[in-house]
Amino acid sequence: MTTPLTLLAVVTAQSDQHSAQVTHWTDRIGWVVGLALFVGLVYWLMRQGWQWRRTLQGGLPELPQAPQDAGTPLLEAEGRYHGSTTAGQWLDRIVAHGLGVRSKARLTLTEQGLDVDRTGAPGFFVPVAALRGARLDRAIAGKVLPEGGLLVVTWEHGGTLVDTGFRFDHAADHSAWVRRINDLSGDRAADADPLTEGALPAPRVQEHATAPHDQKGAQ
Numbered sequence: 675m676t677t678p679l680t681l682l683a684v685v686t687a688q689s690d691q692h693s694a695q696v697t698h699w700t701d702r703i704g705w706v707v708g709l710a711l712f713v714g715l716v717y718w719l720m721r722q723g724w725q726w727r728r729t730l731q732g733g734l735p736e737l738p739q740a741p742q743d744a745g746t747p748l749l750e751a752e753g754r755y756h757g758s759t760t761a762g763q764w765l766d767r768i769v770a771h772g773l774g775v776r777s778k779a780r781l782t783l784t785e786q787g788l789d790v791d792r793t794g795a796p797g798f799f800v801p802v803a804a805l806r807g808a809r810l811d812r813a814i815a816g817k818v819l820p821e822g823g824l825l826v827v828t829w830e831h832g833g834t835l836v837d838t839g840f841r842f843d844h845a846a847d848h849s850a851w852v853r854r855i856n857d858l859s860g861d862r863a864a865d866a867d868p869l870t871e872g873a874l875p876a877p878r879v880q881e882h883a884t885a886p887h888d889q890k891g892a893q
Contacts, residue, residue, distance in 0.1 A: 734770045735832040737798035744799075745784035749854055753842035755779040755792055757815025761806075761828050761835035767815045768836060772796040774815075779840060783854060788827065790838075800829045807863035808855035810848055814839035825851050828863075 758773040760766040767774055778793040788800040806828040812821050814837060824839045825848040842848060856863055 733832070734768070734834065737771050737773075737796060737831075738801060738804075739797070740789040740799040741786065744782070744789055745786045747782050747784055749783040749847075749851055750781065751842045751844070751847055751851070752778070752780050753840055755790065755795070756817045756819075756824065756839040756841060758836050758838040759815050761837045764811075764813045764837070765816060771798075773838075776817075781840065781842075781851075783851070783858075785858070788829075788855070800827070800831075802858050803862075804829045804831065805855060805859045805862065806830055806835060807859045808852045810852060811839070822848070824848075827855060 755777050757776060758768045760768065772795045775792075775795040777795040780791045782789040782791070785802065787802045788805065789797070790799070791797045808825060808827045810822040811824045811826045812819050814824060814826060817824075817839070819841060823845060824841055827838050827840070829836055829838065842851075
């Protein structure tokens with residue numbers, strides 16, 4: 675037989691359970707909102723840093739584009755563009771003119787220069803006179819890959835030496851590109867050593883069959 679006291683106890687228990695569920699969901703919603711605010715703050719700070727860096731690099735000229743007739747391809751490859759930095763400093767990312775955007779890329783090397791056709795980001799052309807050599811490396815713009823996993827092309831743009839990193843779909847092709855780019859660079863090749871401030875301590879992998887480097891080009 676149900677008594678008033680028993681009925682009161684049941685109602686009280688149900689009320690306590692309902693309150694506990696409401697409190698549980700309130701706590702969960704609070705955590706979600708807090709996490710969303712934190713992620714939003716981090717994103718905003720990153721965006722502000724990106725904009726600040728772009729402002730500092732505002733003096734960098736527009737990227738050159740490939741001529742109508744760039745000549746017969748010497749080498750062609752597809753892969754990924756991993757970023758550009760000030761030569762020899764793998765963390766000093768260049769973001770002006772879309773150079774900070776990682777993307778898929780198709781590279782074509784001719785006697786006139788290097789054409790970089792990117793998916794979802796501006797392409798550019800490095801005239802042969804601007805090429806300063808190439809090397810195998812493992813890190814650029816904060817991206818670290820296995821030893822020798824990057825083809826890094828050094829070139830001059832607007833008075834600034836730039837390192838640009840690529841990883842081909844077939845990484846074994848990197849070595850042929852190092853040799854050919856260094857041949858085209860000739861005595862303009864810069865021995866830009868990535869082991870400077872902020873760089874990784876491990877030595878880079880260098881092609882032995884490359885053209886001699888002009889030490890003055892690194893200054």
